[in-house]
Amino acid sequence: MSIITITSCPVCGSSDIEKVFDSVDHFSSREVFPICDCRECGFRFTNNFPSEDVIGKYYDSPAYISHSDSDKGLTNRMYHLFRRLMLRRKVNLVKRHLKRDNAHLLDIGCGTGYFLNAAKEKGFTVSGIEKDEKAREKAITRFKLDVKEETGFFATDQTSFDVVTLWHVLEHLEKLNESIEKMVDILTPDGTMVIALPNHRSFDAKWYKEKWAAYDTPRHLWHLTPDTLERLLAKHNLSVVKKYRMPLDAYYVALLSEQYLGSTVLIKYLRAFLIGTTGFLLSLFNLKQSSSVIYIVKKSIKLEKPYSLTSKRVTYK
Numbered sequence: 001m002s003i004i005t006i007t008s009c010p011v012c013g014s015s016d017i018e019k020v021f022d023s024v025d026h027f028s029s030r031e032v033f034p035i036c037d038c039r040e041c042g043f044r045f046t047n048n049f050p051s052e053d054v055i056g057k058y059y060d061s062p063a064y065i066s067h068s069d070s071d072k073g074l075t076n077r078m079y080h081l082f083r084r085l086m087l088r089r090k091v092n093l094v095k096r097h098l099k100r101d102n103a104h105l106l107d108i109g110c111g112t113g114y115f116l117n118a119a120k121e122k123g124f125t126v127s128g129i130e131k132d133e134k135a136r137e138k139a140i141t142r143f144k145l146d147v148k149e150e151t152g153f154f155a156t157d158q159t160s161f162d163v164v165t166l167w168h169v170l171e172h173l174e175k176l177n178e179s180i181e182k183m184v185d186i187l188t189p190d191g192t193m194v195i196a197l198p199n200h201r202s203f204d205a206k207w208y209k210e211k212w213a214a215y216d217t218p219r220h221l222w223h224l225t226p227d228t229l230e231r232l233l234a235k236h237n238l239s240v241v242k243k244y245r246m247p248l249d250a251y252y253v254a255l256l257s258e259q260y261l262g263s264t265v266l267i268k269y270l271r272a273f274l275i276g277t278t279g280f281l282l283s284l285f286n287l288k289q290s291s292s293v294i295y296i297v298k299k300s301i302k303l304e305k306p307y308s309l310t311s312k313r314v315t316y317k
């Protein structure tokens with residue numbers, strides 16, 4: 001198996017890296033992966049993770065809810081209820097940041113296509129990228145969607161999309177900088193990127209520490225915060241123009257974290273409710289405390305010619 005070891009920070013390039021704790025893959029393999037911080041810019045990431053060609057087996061579990069339509073168990077049923085609520089909110093949120101109707105939208109990591117289908121119903125022209133073959137086939141057969149495998153993403157033409165969405169996907173992409181560079185390439189000049197990510201500066205993350213379910217190693221490689229994401233995007237001439245909180249995620253992540261802690265059923269639901277609610281209330285005062293954050297991202301405006309105080313066109317008499 002090939003293991004990827006990060007020796008210099010993918011955000012700032014520094015080699016001043018320290019391990020902060022070990023994270024167990026509670027979901028699938030029980031293997032342990034180090035979580036590291038860059039001491040220069042604060043970027044957090046999973047280290048020594050399996051490379052793209054072999055990581056598939058770590059997703060290969062019937063419990064992997066993102067690709068599962070199972071509604072067995074209360075956690076799954078709650079997930080599906082939350083998904084329906086979130087789908088409507090996500091499509092409305094994307095529409096709010098667009099200047100024109102019938103926009104072309106690309107959803108990267110579209111899974112079984114629920115979001116793309118909801119966007120299509122609201123008038124978007126939609127396409128998707130999904131590397132998991134089973135999920136891709138479901139999206140194509142169930143919703144008649146245009147969904148390509150990952151190689152299709154890197155073959156996409158320049159400026160062909162008004163919107164690129166990544167709902168909890170960027171943290172999975174091994175080629176972090178190359179992928180963002182390609183997204184910049186395929187976006188129209190006034191295009192919009194919508195990126196949803198877990199946030200390890202949130203109340204629930206601080207509460208559960210290394211047992212916080214959204215570390216989700218080794219599937220989650222990059223653990224971004226509002227600050228480190230802005231730093232990463234600035235490298236690619238992108239800016240965050242707006243952030244939104246995702247309050248329901250705190251409850252779901254808290255439930256999973258309680259499961260990993262081995263809590264009894266009563267404690268699990270009671271504490272997940274309390275942690276989720278506390279996190280939500282705190283995030284109302286400070287969005288950087290939100291368990292997950294949705295970022296609206298635009299290309300930064302480049303000045304054609306830098307402003308100069310010695311410009312000959314400005315003369316004073």
Ligand SMILES: [Zn+2]
Binds near residue numbers: 009010038040042043
């Ligand atoms: Zn760094």
